[in-house]
Structure formats: structure tokens, C-alpha cells
Amino acid sequence: MDWGSLTGIIIAIVGILGGQALEGGHISSLVQPAAFIIVILGTFGAVLLQTPPSSFVMGVKMLGLVFSPPADDRKALAKRIMIWSNVARKDGIFKLEANLNAEKDPFVKKGLRLMIDGIAPEKVREICSIDMYFHETQRRNAAKIWDAAGGYAPTIGILGAVLGLIHVMENLSDPTKLGSGIAVAFVATIYGVGLANLVFLPIGNKLKAIIQLEGVRREMLLNAWVSILNGDHPRIVEERLQGYLR
Known part of the structure; x- marks a missing residue:
């Protein structure tokens, strides 16, 4: 948490x-249900209009990461990388098979499998870089729905305010209905601005930070794999890893 x-x-x-x-x-x-419905449904309707359904669904699912983000395991990962480096130098790349079976991360398993299969360092970098690019692009596009919601919500709130004022104008002859119409007008604006600046935009920024950290983690792995395949001494591999742990 x-x-x-x-x-x-x-x-x-x-x-x-x-x-x-x-x-x-x-x-x-x-507490104005009418204003809330206008802002929420209007905002997410506009977001869905501009976003592919797959990205919209992924963005909603990523909401859980805001309150339960993945653990920063770079230090633990660096220790495992050093084990791989020492095993590869002493016993050969093919001995990493046991380490492969112990991993659960699909990206880690993919990289180790490419190493064990004897793929050239340049090809490993090319294949994994493509995987990294599309993985990050997909997740960034999903996270953008919250930025979009933060942009649309204040405007939808103003739209709700206008609708409330229209309701007021329609009932000028009945003073008992004026209060509710004015309330919807002002509260809709509060909902729009409040949700944008207190919820939607912070969520989008938090998700982008999480995605960036995942990118750093994958870059660390990729550079370590290429270094091991190039036959670099474990001490050199360790020095390079330190740059990702600051």
C-alpha cells in the first residue's frame, strides 16, 4: 500500500x-448527484471517444497501481544479475538455465532465454529494445486517459453549471426550484475542477512515474545482459549497475 x-x-x-x-x-x-453524473459520465464519455477501448480499459486497470505500486526491486535484481554474471564467466552462458527457471518476470525470462540460446549481443539488444518500446508505449497511452480526464473535467463542470442555470431560468416563476438549480450549477463546477486537480491529473502523473521506473529497470537488465554476453568482467558489470541504483 x-x-x-x-x-x-x-x-x-x-x-x-x-x-x-x-x-x-x-x-x-x-452532495449533488445530478452534478456528479454530468461531470463523471461526460468526462469519461469524452475520454472514451478519443481513446481506443483497449487503452481505456488498461488505464482503468492501472488505477490500482496508484495505491499499490510495484516494489522497486532494482537492488535485489542487481544481486541476481551479479549471480548471472559470475555463473556465465565461470561455467558458461548455458549454465544459466537453472536461473531462468527460477524467474517469473516474462521480460527477464525472455532475456535469459535469448542469452542461453546463444543470440548475439546486438540482436539481444535489438529484440529487447523493441519489446521495451512497445511495452512502454502501450502503458503510457493507457495512462494518458487520466491526463485527458483532467483536461475535460473542468470544461464538463462548466457545462454542468450552464445546464443548472438553464434549469434556474426555466423556473423563475417558481422560487422553490431556484435553489436546487443554482446548487447544481455551482457544484458541477466544483466537481469538475476538483476531480481534475485532486484526482485525475495526480493519478496520471503517478502512473507516468511508475512507468518510467519500470523503463529504468528494463534498461538496467538489457545493458547487463549485453555486458555479460560481451564477456565483461563481473566487476565491470557491477560498476555499470551502480549507475541505476542511485
């Missing part, structure tokens, strides 16, 4: 509701 993400969103909500209470307002005045 990423307590920073959870704490951040709690602080943001408490700050808004606390400020509302200090000004003498009631929390119930911010």
Missing part, C-alpha cells in the same frame, strides 16, 4: 470539506 497516495487524497478531501465547514457551509450542500 502506498500510504503517500492515500494520505494525499485524504488531506485534499479534508481540506476542502474543512474549509467549507469553517465558512459556515454544510457538507450536504456539496
Whole structure:
């Protein structure tokens, strides 16, 4: 669990509701189902319109990474890489078969398999670089749905405000209906701006940071594999790894 993400969103909500209470307002005045439906459905409808369904679904599934991000295992991975380097130097590349069977990460298994199969270092770099490029591109496109939602939500909130004002104008002759229409108008704007800046955009930025870290991890693996295949001394491999662990 990423307590920073959870704490951040709690602080943001408490700050808004606390400020509302200090000004003498009631929390119930911010609860407007009509405004919420307008902003949420309008925003995600617009996002889905511009995004391929596969990227949209992946982006929604990646939401869990914000609160439960993958562990940064670069140090543990570096230790395993040093084991591979020593085994390859002492016993030969083919002895890495046992290490291959112990791995669960598909990318790691792919790289080790290419090494064991005797693929040239340049080809290993080419094949894995292509895999890295499309993997990162796919995930970045999925994460962009949250940036898009952050861009659309304030505008949809304004649209909700206009709809609320239209409702007000239609019922000028009935004062009892004016309050609800005005409430929807202002609260829709709050929902749009609030969700964009407190939820959607932070989620998008958090996911991009996670994707970037995964890219660094894969780059570290790839450079280590090429170094091992080139016959570099384990000490050289270790020195290169240190640059990825700072």
C-alpha cells in the first residue's frame, strides 16, 4: 500500500470539506448527484471517444497501481544479475538455465532465454529494445486517459453549471426550484475542477512515474545482459549497475 497516495487524497478531501465547514457551509450542500453524473459520465464519455477501448480499459486497470505500486526491486535484481554474471564467466552462458527457471518476470525470462540460446549481443539488444518500446508505449497511452480526464473535467463542470442555470431560468416563476438549480450549477463546477486537480491529473502523473521506473529497470537488465554476453568482467558489470541504483 502506498500510504503517500492515500494520505494525499485524504488531506485534499479534508481540506476542502474543512474549509467549507469553517465558512459556515454544510457538507450536504456539496452532495449533488445530478452534478456528479454530468461531470463523471461526460468526462469519461469524452475520454472514451478519443481513446481506443483497449487503452481505456488498461488505464482503468492501472488505477490500482496508484495505491499499490510495484516494489522497486532494482537492488535485489542487481544481486541476481551479479549471480548471472559470475555463473556465465565461470561455467558458461548455458549454465544459466537453472536461473531462468527460477524467474517469473516474462521480460527477464525472455532475456535469459535469448542469452542461453546463444543470440548475439546486438540482436539481444535489438529484440529487447523493441519489446521495451512497445511495452512502454502501450502503458503510457493507457495512462494518458487520466491526463485527458483532467483536461475535460473542468470544461464538463462548466457545462454542468450552464445546464443548472438553464434549469434556474426555466423556473423563475417558481422560487422553490431556484435553489436546487443554482446548487447544481455551482457544484458541477466544483466537481469538475476538483476531480481534475485532486484526482485525475495526480493519478496520471503517478502512473507516468511508475512507468518510467519500470523503463529504468528494463534498461538496467538489457545493458547487463549485453555486458555479460560481451564477456565483461563481473566487476565491470557491477560498476555499470551502480549507475541505476542511485
